[in-house]
Amino acid sequence: MADKEFIKITNLTRKFKENIALDAVNLTIQEGELFGLVGPDGAGKTTLLRTLAGLLGITGGEVREAGFELHKNSEAVKSKIGYMAQEFSLYGKLSVLENLQFFGEMYDVSPAQQKERIPGLLAFAQLTDFTDRRAAKLSGGMKKKLALACTLLHQPPILLLDEPTTGVDPVSRRDFWNILNDLHLRGTTILVSTPYMDEADRCSRVGLIYEGKIVECDSPEIIRNKIGGEVIKVVTHDWQISREIILPLKGTLEVQTYGEALHILVDSADKRINTIKKTLQKNNITIVEMRVIKPRMEEAFISLIRRMSKTN
Amino acid sequence: MSFRHIWAVVRKELQHILRDRGTFMLVLVTPTIVLLLMTYALAVDIQHVPIALVDYDQSATSRKFIQQITAGDDLDLFVNTRSIEEIEELLTRGKIKAAIIIGPSFSEDLLALRGLSLQIIIDGTEPETGGFAVDHIGWRAESFANDILADQILASGIPLGSLQPIDLRIRSWYNPSLEPRVDLLPGLLSIVLGFPAFSVALTLAREHEHRTMEQLLATPITRIELLLGKIIPYILAGLVNVIVIPLIALAWFNVPFNGNFLEFLLLSVIFLFAELSMGMIIGVFMKSQSAALALSFLVVLFPGFFLTGIFFPIAALPEMARMESLFLPGTHYAIITRGVFLTGIGLDVLWPYAIMLIFLGLAFTGIAALFFKKKLA
Numbered sequence: 001m002a003d004k005e006f007i008k009i010t011n012l013t014r015k016f017k018e019n020i021a022l023d024a025v026n027l028t029i030q031e032g033e034l035f036g037l038v039g040p041d042g043a044g045k046t047t048l049l050r051t052l053a054g055l056l057g058i059t060g061g062e063v064r065e066a067g068f069e070l071h072k073n074s075e076a077v078k079s080k081i082g083y084m085a086q087e088f089s090l091y092g093k094l095s096v097l098e099n100l101q102f103f104g105e106m107y108d109v110s111p112a113q114q115k116e117r118i119p120g121l122l123a124f125a126q127l128t129d130f131t132d133r134r135a136a137k138l139s140g141g142m143k144k145k146l147a148l149a150c151t152l153l154h155q156p157p158i159l160l161l162d163e164p165t166t167g168v169d170p171v172s173r174r175d176f177w178n179i180l181n182d183l184h185l186r187g188t189t190i191l192v193s194t195p196y197m198d199e200a201d202r203c204s205r206v207g208l209i210y211e212g213k214i215v216e217c218d219s220p221e222i223i224r225n226k227i228g229g230e231v232i233k234v235v236t237h238d239w240q241i242s243r244e245i246i247l248p249l250k251g252t253l254e255v256q257t258y259g260e261a262l263h264i265l266v267d268s269a270d271k272r273i274n275t276i277k278k279t280l281q282k283n284n285i286t287i288v289e290m291r292v293i294k295p296r297m298e299e300a301f302i303s304l305i306r307r308m309s310k311t312n
Numbered sequence: 313m314s315f316r317h318i319w320a321v322v323r324k325e326l327q328h329i330l331r332d333r334g335t336f337m338l339v340l341v342t343p344t345i346v347l348l349l350m351t352y353a354l355a356v357d358i359q360h361v362p363i364a365l366v367d368y369d370q371s372a373t374s375r376k377f378i379q380q381i382t383a384g385d386d387l388d389l390f391v392n393t394r395s396i397e398e399i400e401e402l403l404t405r406g407k408i409k410a411a412i413i414i415g416p417s418f419s420e421d422l423l424a425l426r427g428l429s430l431q432i433i434i435d436g437t438e439p440e441t442g443g444f445a446v447d448h449i450g451w452r453a454e455s456f457a458n459d460i461l462a463d464q465i466l467a468s469g470i471p472l473g474s475l476q477p478i479d480l481r482i483r484s485w486y487n488p489s490l491e492p493r494v495d496l497l498p499g500l501l502s503i504v505l506g507f508p509a510f511s512v513a514l515t516l517a518r519e520h521e522h523r524t525m526e527q528l529l530a531t532p533i534t535r536i537e538l539l540l541g542k543i544i545p546y547i548l549a550g551l552v553n554v555i556v557i558p559l560i561a562l563a564w565f566n567v568p569f570n571g572n573f574l575e576f577l578l579l580s581v582i583f584l585f586a587e588l589s590m591g592m593i594i595g596v597f598m599k600s601q602s603a604a605l606a607l608s609f610l611v612v613l614f615p616g617f618f619l620t621g622i623f624f625p626i627a628a629l630p631e632m633a634r635m636e637s638l639f640l641p642g643t644h645y646a647i648i649t650r651g652v653f654l655t656g657i658g659l660d661v662l663w664p665y666a667i668m669l670i671f672l673g674l675a676f677t678g679i680a681a682l683f684f685k686k687k688l689a
Contacts, residue, residue, distance in 0.1 A: 054530065055686075055687060055688045056687060056689055057687055057689075075686065078530060083527070083530040085526040085527055085530075089523040089524045089525075090524065090527065091524060093328050098324075101320075102320055103527075105316055106531035106532065107532065108314070108532070147527075150527075
């Protein structure tokens with residue numbers, strides 16, 4: 001009974017008129033995975049999640065989800081999925097409790113089960129004190145947590161979350177991810193898209209989507225290492241000139257700017273760090289800070305995307 | 313079909329109607345207010361139109377004529393002058409809407425049965441009022457001339473009874489008796505009950521606009537469950553109007569209600585189902601509330617005025633419009649309301665219209681369900 005390949009996407013293509021939003025996507029997600037979907041804006045993250053939620057028709061390819069063939073009957077699978085849209089999409093005129101009850105009814109959760117599960121979900125989403133507040137009057141973070149609670153009431157085996165933490169303050173963001181980790185531990189299969197690389201780092205696997213294709217798909221650690229080099233962080237009194245100086249040096253693969261800091265991607269830190277230091281000093285540039293750092297998802301992501309757009 | 317799904321949507325919509333002031337007004341208050349406004353606008357006549365008089369005759373007859381012209385509430389004598397220049401100025405300044413010039417041979421011509429030497433000048437910038445003044449002056453002048461004529465005939469010794477007078481009665485379109493046009497009120501119901509149809513269109517468009525449609529479509533609810541859940545609350549809200557409006561009609565305008573009220577409620581539910589499914593079709597196609605509103609005016613309200621036979625007889629419409637009027641629920645409901653209110657007929661006579669309304673309702677709902685996809689694009 002247990003289908004290990006819980007979501008299996010084969011050659012999934014979706015066109016909007018002449019626009020190819022998803023281009024022969026292949027992706028398999030195992031039961032119980034916490035899968036992160038990253039990619040630049042417009043890469044196809046939302047289209048992929050909406051398609052998996054049965055909200056968009058399929059132009060080509062096949063999708064199997066929780067044992068259902070989505071490409072044949074997109075309605076059958078809906079009761080197995082908890083989908084959370086990117087934008088707030090609950091009823092502002094209804095209270096927190098009424099929203100929960102409404103979606104409980106939509107997913108055929110019996111009144112007895114609702115009564116049993118709702119207090120837990122409210123506590124889980126830290127909304128117990130706001131049960132009777134209209135959804136429109138909630139803060140951004142609370143809205144997101146309510147939306148998540150609404151998708152959890154029917155205890156779906158699959159959760160599809162489209163940028164659930166966008167526009168949420170860091171504290172709420174951390175709360176939200178604690179909730180996701182909890183669900184992950186309970187065995188829910190979660191597919192979450194995010195623009196935040198630190199969030200991608202918390203997933204068991206990450207897929208990088210670019211121009212409608214999954215271009216990388218691996219654990220965060222492996223993706224970080226795909227950067228193919230090491231990162232030296234340099235802070236000087238003038239990052240713009242420093243950048244111009246460092247870029248042509250031998251062994252420099254890429255320079256990314258983070259505020260005043262430069263993250264220099266080099267083939268080998270040991271070999272290049274002294275050259276960079278000397279060259280900067282020769283040009284009368286004061287080095288405030290210089291050290292080798294571990295490549296993060298962020299550097300890897302930017303580097304991979306840059307390589308993609310160069311090859312195109 | 314899951315009644316739990318339908319009921320959940322119905323309950324949510326009812327909560328929305330009660331909590332959203334705009335929807336509440338549109339569904340529960342607007343129909344009654346518009347009906348009152350329209351009844352008054354149509355019922356009350358133009359009154360106290362200021363006119364000027366120039367009397368070149370200055371005879372007893374002309375003075376009697378002036379008295380008769382200004383005897384009613386319809387025309388008010390603003391000034392009696394001898395100056396044409398003054399009249400011109402008053403007309404340009406809008407102080408008077410019409411002027412009557414009594415010719416020097418007025419009484420002479422009248423007594424010699426040569427007709428009335430009268431000139432009427434009207435303010436052409438307000439054709440409605442001007443036309444009204446011409447009608448009323450003509451009407452009063454005619455009865456004045458007839459009276460004089462009768463006096464003449466009697467004076468010459470011919471008994472009136474031996475004549476066969478032409479019995480010409482002008483039935484004024486303008487309702488000179490100032491009675492409210494009670495016969496129009498029942499028909500107006502079919503227009504004002506179009507407003508709940510607006511709301512059905514708006515409620516579907518709103519789900520798109522507020523992005524709630526995305527979340528809703530991700531649930532296992534079926535299309536027909538969702539559409540029924542969307543229309544039922546507004547049928548219920550429409551029914552509130554169906555109960556309130558006859559009470560106002562009875563108490564305020566003394567409109568008779570001769571039919572059976574329960575049968576009327578049943579027929580009204582059937583009508584609301586048909587009328588509101590038009591709103592449903594609009595809501596299925598329009599993804600924004602403003603577009604849905606504009607189309608509702610175009611599809612629901614305007615044809616309600618022009619094609620349902622309330623103001624303009626259907627027989628007088630061009631063939632195409634006549635065909636269209638058959639597909640408007642309002643056409644059939646106007647017949648039903650007039651029949652129930654004024655004639656007192658019931659289902660035994662009106663059943664064919666009920667069947668037509670059921671047919672229209674099912675057809676419209678079918679079209680809406682056919683084009684409503686549980687997809688975002």
